[in-house]
Amino acid sequence: MTTSTAGDVTVHRCVVRVVRRGGWSWGPDPRGLVRQALDALPELLPEALAAALGERFADALAGDGPDLEITEPVTVTVRLRRPPATLTGLVLTPDHSTVNYAANSTVDSTVDTVNSAVDGAVDPGADLLAVVAAPPGPDRRTPAVLFAELAGRGELVPLLASLPGETLRVFLLAVLADLVWSVPPNGDAVLTALAAEFARRQPPGSPPPGSPLTESPLPGPGSPPASPSPADLLALVRAQPAVPPEPPPAVTSPPVAVGETTVCSVLPFLLAGPLARIGYLDAIGPALAAVDLLDDAPLFAAALAYQVLPAPERGWRHTAGAHAAAAAFAGLTELPDLGRFAATVAPALPVLDGVLALSLCRGHDPTDPLLVTGTGDGLLLVDSVGLFPIAWAPDVVGLLGHWAACGRPDLVVCDSPLPPHCLRDLAEAGAAVITTVRPLRGDPLTRLPRPTPPWTTPAPQDPLPRPTPPRPAADSPPRSTSPWTAGDSLPRPTPPRTAGNPLPRSTPLWTAGNPAPRLAADLPAHTAHLDELLAALSPELSVPPGNVENGGPPGGRATEQGGRRSPDPVVGRRAATRALERSAMLAAALGLGLISWNLWRERETPSPVLALARFADLEATVHHTSDAVRVRLPLGRRHADLLRAGALTDVPDVVWLGGRTLTFAGG
Incomplete structure (x- = not known):
């Protein structure tokens, strides 16, 4: 193409290469993303060329010398840390159309503040495009979209109230970054709920200094402002103490599984259907995207699978069959160290736990x-x-x-x-x-x-002493010493507590x-x-936080620094591992409970333990293809029960399978 830039430089041929970093997804409209980059090119090119050619051709650019023709390639790299001015006027909506910010008064008045909020609150080295990565599909599953759906059901406020401070801060930054690109239908409600929750957590009558809240006093202790805006949110975020943890080493994505394999238990795959029906699977992608771990969704699936697989030996070492089943469920050929993943995913877990809890609270009598x-x-x-x-x-x-x-x-x-x-x-x-x-x-x-029931009477006292039982003959068979034998004179132990x-x-x-x-x-x-x-x-340490690479049990030791005993680094990692195990246990128990409820609620008391005991040894054959993961169960009574209860329904767009569909069959 031929473009005149600032009247001084004419570009005869320009090749634009858009590189997407920080995730595997290009979003719902890859061509639209490239088109936006091309639209921003006329504004970005003058400054970029001036920086690239300034040292060598300063006189020519200043107009003091003759015209020059540059025949060698000139490579200009522009990293979009936040959308430039030309991109802030456009929004990609779910129907792939472009609208002007002026169509939404809230966004029109606050888009500059959102950009400044992101610039001030996000690490300068962070890539904003990596924050808004979404799994493939017609809908962009981002934290803002998830919060908008919860707001539409009236569940966003209780969810935010249950989140710890660090999780609330992380998701606020993710939502602000999402609003730069697209505004969900309930975007105003999301901002209102976030501002209200941050204001509620402030000390009574003590708004952050320098924030817009200091100029308009709060109506009451901890009350939110009447018209929250991203400026209020930014001031409230900066007032929160931020102690970011040390980033652990990056998790290297293992190779994706292909072909056919046999797993020792089909239970992990059976969890996907019930969890998808309550909306839990739809929340995994946005929650992991908020902490830049969308590419590591298979590791979360592996942690979920371990909860329903055979218990680890010695409390920490899983069998080879359990490892193979967890890897097949996650769509991988092998599993990396989940302890590192547990340390980074911790801020996202309260959101997943909250979505699960709200789904149960909705249906409780x-x-x-x-x-x-x-x-x-x-x-x-x-x-x-x-x-x-x-x-x-x-x-x-x-x-x-x-x-x-x-x-x-x-x-x-x-x-x-x-x-x-x-x-x-x-x-x-x-x-x-x-x-x-x-x-x-x-x-x-x-x-x-606890009064004595009227139909009971105290046991009558025997007025005559009981005769001493005769001593058995030497040749008589030995008497049973079991405490449960009828007529035994030994005291009976207290039977176990049952229903x-x-x-x-x-x-x-x-x-x-x-x-x-x-x-x-x-x-x-x-x-x-x-x-x-x-x-x-009960959550076990199935994600060993210690020296598992050398085959040893979890462990570690504290070190002496400056005459003081420093904390054992393994302790913090073990706490993060426990949090991941606990979150996965809640989800696995809900999935097992729903399977048991659908199968046996008419004839016995349903419990997750029933599904775990009756399907733990049901083997299956798993076949991974480019568009689906097919699970084939052996025909029989258990397959018939699962099919009749609707537990073998296809699960589309599974986030840890790259958007592939999970299907079930018998044979």
Whole structure:
């Protein structure tokens, strides 16, 4: 092409090469992205040529010498860290059309502020184009689109309230970067919710200095501004303490699986359908894109698969069959070290956990109780109907939002290691609680009186002494020493607690509020089922944070620096691994619970443990092609049950499979 730039340089032939870095996806309209780069070229070229030719041809460019013809190629590299002025006037919408920012008053008035917010808050070396990578498909799955969908369902506000500060900060920056390119239908609602949540977390009456909030006093303590804008958001973000963790070494993407393989268990593949129906699979892409880990989605799938595969040997080493099944589910030939991935994905996990919890809270009946149990490092909230784990939190405060979203039902606190003041915090929040855990001094719980039923009478005293049983003859067969033998004089041990065993009358019950009377009778069954669930699905360290490359168990040691004992670097990595394991466990338990619910709710109490026990050894053949991943199950009773329950429905656009479809068949 021939283009005159600034009246001084004429370009006779120009070849433009657009290089996409930071992800594998070009978005829904690759040609549109190239077209925008070409539209920006006339403005970018003068400055770029001046910088490239300035030293060698300074006199010619200044107009002091004769005209020159440059016949050798001139290469100019322009890195778009943020959209230039020509790109800020255009927006790519889902229907691939271009609209002017003036069509949206909110974006028109704040686009410059968004650009400055991104420039000021994002690392100068970061590539903004890498933040908005989306998986292939007709819809751009970005954090802004995900938040807009949640806002349309009225779930964005409770989700933001449950996020930790660092996660909220990361996703705010990702949403602001997304709004530069496209504005979802509920974009105003997303900005409003983000501004309200940041303002709510500010100290009462203490807006950040220098922010627009200082000029218009807040209506009340922690209240959001009346008309939030990205300027308010930027001031609120900069007021938050930011302590970015040390970036771990980059994860190298392993080769993608091709061909056919046999896996020891089909359970990981069966999780995809239930999780897709509740919207969890659609949230994985935006959540990972916010932390620049969209390309590592297969590693998240592997962590999910490990939760339903055979337990690791010695608590940390998986079998070769489990490794092969997890790699096939992730679409890889081999799996890299998941510990490094766990350290970087941590800010995205609360969003995925929140999406899962909100889907369960939507369908909960407030008349059914919720179960609360301690896990050693926090609390787990479980739906009593179906035993669906709703959420995990380090303390009671983290569970109160989910409890309120479920309709504030009664709570059954199971006997387990609870955090300090757990019962007191639940009672002060207004929850109706029943438990067998003895309260501490000051806990506002009362002992539930348990009168003797009128149809029972005390056992009569035998007035005559019983005769001593005769000593067996020497040649008689030996008597059974089993404590369960009828007529044995040995004391019987207490049988294990099951759904059919009521609590011993000596076990006291404690209550707060007015829980339903039936919960006293149902508490043993709830506790037994929950104990069984935790024994089967408790998060294990299946992502070894230690020296697994040399075949050793997880471990590490602290070092001495400056006379002080520095923290063991393995400890922080192990905490990140536990967070990934916990998040994957919640998703896996929900998928198993939905399978069990659809199959057996009419004939027995559904539980994730049923699906885990009955399908864990069901083998399958997996065939990876360029457009689909086909799973073939052996014909039989289990295949027929799964087919009848709709568990073998195709799952399209799986994010960790590169947008391919997951299909099922029998044979």
